[in-house]
Amino acid sequence: GAGVSQSPRYKVAKRGQDVALRCDPISGHVSLFWYQQALGQGPEFLTYFQNEAQLDKSGLPSDRFFAERPEGSVSTLKIQRTQQEDSAVYLCASSLVRGVAHIQYFGAGTRLSVL
């Protein structure tokens, strides 16, 4: 596609609900990242995929957070039993190059509000 696409753009969940956030990276991009951005802050790293392999999940805040990229393209970030502190914008980015830091292309994000 032309850019990184994320869906839904907005999600309202009741506390305790499970949510799934989707990311469609740019076609052919090897690397995929998930970030969490709180209001007024910079993006915080959550996890990194190289193709279908999840190489780094050190940023996932708890075991309620789970990410997958089974075929090396589309990725899903799942949050189980959502809590109010999970409210944030979740950003997905993809990158063509692997192994060294390179330009990341971001989606518009999913704004999650947990009530």
Added chain:
Amino acid sequence: SQQGEEDPQALSIQEGENATMNCSYKTSINNLQWYRQNSGRGLVHLILIRSNEREKHSGRLRVTLDTSKKSSSLLITASRAADTASYFCATDSSGGYQKVTFGTGTKLQVIP
């Protein structure tokens, strides 16, 4: 945790003036990047400077890097109202794969 800190946190200038933002970071890096984020949107890459470079230009943007001081600056010349956005620096650690760590951002407002 955020590796970089931008300074100032917020900046308001008149259209046509120059805007300077600074970024300080803590650990050795391979590269430093600057990104822009318009309200409610994703981040857009502006420029990348490698650790062995001291200055880089791209259009109205000028980036400097001082690895001895662990700091970088972004200068936007002849600012326009469309430059209104938040600006973030992002660093990758030496020996890292592609993981970058973003700073806290500078919110720039350009008044027409």
